[in-house]
Structures are given as C-alpha cells and as structure tokens.
Amino acid sequence: MPVVDSDPTTQRALGYPPRRVVPPAAAKLRILATADRLFYDEGIRSVGIDRLISESEVTKATFYKHYGSKDRLILEYVKSRHRAEVAVTEQVIDQAQTPKDAVQALVAALVADIQRPDFRGCAFINAAAEFGDEGHPVRETVNEHRDWYTDTLAALFSRLGHPLPGDAADDFILARDGAMAGGYAGDAIAASTALQRASVRILDI
Known part of the structure; x- marks a missing residue:
C-alpha cells in the first residue's frame, strides 16, 4: 500500500x-x-x-x-488491485532467467489463480462490466491497467525476438481474458489448459 x-x-x-x-x-x-x-x-x-x-x-x-464516499473507495480498490498486480508481475519477470521463462511463469501464475476455489474472474473486467461509462474514473483506471499489461507483455515478446511483439501481446491478453472468464463461468481446468496451449502457439516463433 x-x-x-x-x-x-x-x-x-x-x-x-x-x-x-x-x-x-x-x-x-x-x-x-x-x-x-x-x-x-x-x-x-x-x-x-x-x-x-x-x-x-x-x-x-x-x-x-x-x-x-463509496465512489472514492471503489476507485482505490481498483488502483490497489493494479498496484498489487504490477508488483507480482515485476517480481515474476525479475526472477525469470529469460523472457520466455518469464512468459511461462506468468502463464503458470494465471493457471494457479484460475484454479483457486475462490476465483471470481478478472477483477478489472468485472469492474469494467459494472461501469458502462467509458469516461468514468473506474473505467479509465481499468484501461490504464490494461495498457500497462499490454506494454509489459510487448516488451517481453520484443526481448524474446518475436517479429510482432504488439500482436503477440494482444493475442496473449485475449487468451488470458478468455481463460479467466471461462475459468469462472465454466470449467477451470479446461480454461487454464486452453490458455497453456495458446501461450505455446504464441511463443512458437
């Protein structure tokens, strides 16, 4: 904090x-x-x-x-979730030996998260779904979080030598979003396994 x-x-x-x-x-x-x-x-x-x-x-x-007000607390909730995810992601990347190891470690962390008994999906997607106005501070904070995550992944794929690091980051996030939604609404094992398969294809350069 x-x-x-x-x-x-x-x-x-x-x-x-x-x-x-x-x-x-x-x-x-x-x-x-x-x-x-x-x-x-x-x-x-x-x-x-x-x-x-x-x-x-x-x-x-x-x-x-x-x-x-509750509105200020809601915004701080989303911001604190962002700070926590930044800290965890940076730690995973710092501890990895190579960019590929870092991506695989991020996938492993996502899989573990999806398979938690108390998993309720992505906190940022959930928050965005509750605030339809794109100009609302909560939506702006969610967008900033997703921009940070995209940039972080693109930098990893660039270091990895991917010819289209931005596209690879977008593909990864799409797979990640789908796995988190599917893991909550459906079969967590199937969703996390699909994420692992997708990450292998993205890394296969």
Missing part, C-alpha cells in the same frame, strides 16, 4: 528535522481490505456502505474520514 506522505526526506532546509514517512492508518487499510474482499466476491454495486463499515469494524465517521 502507498504511504500517506511519500515525499523523500531530501531538499529540507537546514535545521529542520527530516519529514517522517507515515504509514496509512490501520482502519483505512482494514476498510480497503474489506472492500477488496467483498467487491471481488460479490460485486461492487451490490455491497453497500453500511456493510463495508460493519465488516471493517469501524465507525461511519472513520469511514468518511478516510474515503469520503
């Missing part, structure tokens, strides 16, 4: 103490964790503020102090 004050302790006037980096309040993190669980499991619009407050074990005043 980001800190409340992320400004580094540099460029301070002489004689003043360094600025202290303050972590987010425990209640704020608890509200976000509760929203993350409920929004993903049950849908964003179906979960009301009263339930969020009750299951977060905070007061209404505390909720509004930290988020001000």
Whole structure:
C-alpha cells in the first residue's frame, strides 16, 4: 500500500528535522481490505456502505474520514488491485532467467489463480462490466491497467525476438481474458489448459 506522505526526506532546509514517512492508518487499510474482499466476491454495486463499515469494524465517521464516499473507495480498490498486480508481475519477470521463462511463469501464475476455489474472474473486467461509462474514473483506471499489461507483455515478446511483439501481446491478453472468464463461468481446468496451449502457439516463433 502507498504511504500517506511519500515525499523523500531530501531538499529540507537546514535545521529542520527530516519529514517522517507515515504509514496509512490501520482502519483505512482494514476498510480497503474489506472492500477488496467483498467487491471481488460479490460485486461492487451490490455491497453497500453500511456493510463495508460493519465488516471493517469501524465507525461511519472513520469511514468518511478516510474515503469520503463509496465512489472514492471503489476507485482505490481498483488502483490497489493494479498496484498489487504490477508488483507480482515485476517480481515474476525479475526472477525469470529469460523472457520466455518469464512468459511461462506468468502463464503458470494465471493457471494457479484460475484454479483457486475462490476465483471470481478478472477483477478489472468485472469492474469494467459494472461501469458502462467509458469516461468514468473506474473505467479509465481499468484501461490504464490494461495498457500497462499490454506494454509489459510487448516488451517481453520484443526481448524474446518475436517479429510482432504488439500482436503477440494482444493475442496473449485475449487468451488470458478468455481463460479467466471461462475459468469462472465454466470449467477451470479446461480454461487454464486452453490458455497453456495458446501461450505455446504464441511463443512458437
């Protein structure tokens, strides 16, 4: 999670103490964790503020102090999901020996995710489905996430020597989206196996 004050302790006037980096309040993190669980499991619009407050074990005043509205909490939920996926994806890529190993590790992580008992599909596609207005901040955040993911994959395929890295990234994401939707709505094993087959074809250059 980001800190409340992320400004580094540099460029301070002489004689003043360094600025202290303050972590987010425990209640704020608890509200976000509760929203993350409920929004993903049950849908964003179906979960009301009263339930969020009750299951977060905070007061209404505390909720509004930290988020001000459900809309702000929804946006932070999507942004926090993005930050988490960026961190995991970067770790997978950093630990891989080669770009091909990185792609295969990403596929393995997706397969493991799809086969979780509590898997409910892609959180970003789910969020986009609930907000039809393309200009809504949630949709804009989802689009930014998908642009980042596409660029990350295209860079991997480029390093791998693929002649059309952008096309390969688009093919991978299409297979990934289909596997996540099919894994939730249908047979998780069949969907994840199909994703593995598609990734082999994309890597076969």
